[in-house]
């Protein structure tokens with residue numbers, strides 16, 4: 001097969017116009033200079049960027065005048081100066097779904113549709129957009145990740161267009177679309193025998209050794225902040241209001257934790273005045289350590305070995321699981337674990353009622369919402385947002401067995417007439 005010779009990738013000159021913010025420990029408060037470090041040297045707690053207390057925050061009108069991307073909330077992203085990479089990510093649609101509202105018995109229901117995120121069709125574009133700008137700001141010339149699939153797609157796509165080499169590590173059993181949908185961008189893609197938790201442990205040892213910016217390992221503090229933009233968008237798209245409940249699929253628990261932070265930051269900035277929404281998590285019952293923690297009322301994750309079709313959220317030892325559980329309990333929310341069959345049924349229900357085709361993680365969101373409604377956790381006045389975080393074209397295998405074959409006919413009107421009659 002002929003191959004096309006690609007020009008050698010040029011490593012971009014370190015951008016000295018943009019600086020990553022310093023970080024502090026979320027547990028003990030110790031402060032650290034900006035660096036590709038994610039763990040506190042004193043107590044091993046996770047690091048988070050520190051925002052200058054005196055920074056000027058934009059008004060609603062100022063935000064509205066900016067380009068429709070996650071960067072319209074740049075004052076809440078961990079940089080000084082103007083990041084230049086991955087500018088098109090974010091500002092995905094918020095879609096009203098009266099039919100699902102009826103089904104759940106709530107007043108209103110919207111889908112936050114990150115199935116159409118740019119450039120790689122999952123919310124992981126948001127975290128990578130933040131992390132890749134941090135990598136360049138910190139002078140790193142190679143990026144990477146440990147991934148359950150969507151993060152691999154996002155890192156590969158965004159590294160390719162930034163001209164950065166990438167090293168991407170995934171479990172060896174991922175869906176073909178996730179593997180090919182990563183490899184096509186030309187990264188160094190490595191399949192590791194084992195589960196995500198094995199891949200993650202390996203990557204924790206690689207970052208220092210090779211000097212890479214592994215977005216969800218040593219850049220994790222900068223990476224996680226990107227997830228907040230989904231929360232900012234929900235508020236702005238509702239006309240600067242907060243819903244009363246949000247349902248979120250969970251793997252490491254980072255997205256849910258950061259949505260909680262985002263809603264708090266909007267209130268602190270005076271951009272919204274509503275109470276924080278009740279936050280609800282959804283996991284597959286074949287990998288539900290955070291749901292188990294919420295149900296047990298404990299403070300420590302008990303790791304699990306994943307066994308579910310929802311591979312994108314199959315993390316048995318979730319890094320932010322404890323923080324996610326606290327955010328759910330603290331807002332009056334809860335967490336659901338749903339079967340693989342329920343996930344498949346929910347993928348179909350979402351498609352049939354909203355025209356949105358999601359992957360297994362989004363199936364877990366809707367199946368989780370239905371399970372929570374069944375438990376009586378929503379009221380008739382509730383205004384609910386479901387976070388649909390990835391695209392169904394990436395997990396076709398999950399539904400292929402559940403959808404009937406379509407008829408094949410000769411190009412004859414009478415054959416169509418027979419079908420129309422049979423369809424009633």
Ligand SMILES: Cc1ncc(COP(=O)(O)O)c(C=O)c1O
Pocket residue numbers: 122123124148150151249250251252253254255256312313359361362389390
């Ligand atoms: C589509 C999708 N949704 C949700 C998640 C959960 O994200 P988090 O690890 O932030 O909980 C993932 C994680 O990989 C994902 O791929």
Ligand SMILES: [Zn+2]
Pocket residue numbers: 025026027028029030040041042043044045
């Ligand atoms: Zn600490």
